Amino acid sequence: MLMTGRVLRFDEVRGYGFIAPDEGGEDVFMHANDLLDDKYLYGEGCQVEFLLEMGEKGPKGSEIRLLAPAPRGSTAGAQASSRIAAGEFRTELTEALIEAVPTLTAAQLRQVRGCVVELTRARGWLT
Known part of the structure; x- marks a missing residue:
C-alpha cells in the first residue's frame, strides 16, 4: 500500500531509521537499501512516500521516495547548506x-x- 509520512530520524552511518505515517499508527522502519534517492537527503522532518510492507519485526517501508526536504534548521538541511x-x-x-x-x-x-x-x-x- 502506497503511503506518505515524515522521517522521524535516519542514521546515515547505520543505514536505518523510522517514518511516522501521515495516517497515524505504528512507526515504520526504513533502511538505506530501500531509498530511491541519495541517503544523505533523508533527515528528520523530510516528507516521504513509501510502500508499506510487513517485515519480521513490524511495519517496514520500501521504495522510499523523497517528496519534500527537511524543514530549515534540521540535520538534512544543515548538511546540504554546508x-x-x-x-x-x-x-x-x-x-x-x-x-x-x-x-x-x-x-x-x-x-x-x-x-x-x-x-x-x-x-x-x-x-
Whole structure:
C-alpha cells in the first residue's frame, strides 16, 4: 500500500531509521537499501512516500521516495547548506595533510586525498 509520512530520524552511518505515517499508527522502519534517492537527503522532518510492507519485526517501508526536504534548521538541511566545491575542498585538504604529516610523499598525498574526496562525494558533501 502506497503511503506518505515524515522521517522521524535516519542514521546515515547505520543505514536505518523510522517514518511516522501521515495516517497515524505504528512507526515504520526504513533502511538505506530501500531509498530511491541519495541517503544523505533523508533527515528528520523530510516528507516521504513509501510502500508499506510487513517485515519480521513490524511495519517496514520500501521504495522510499523523497517528496519534500527537511524543514530549515534540521540535520538534512544543515548538511546540504554546508557543501563546498570539490576544488576548494581538495585545496584545503591538501594544505591540512601537508601541515599534519609533512613527510607525506606526493604519491601518498594524492592517494589519501583521492580516497577522502571520493568518500565526501559519496556522502554528498561536495557540490
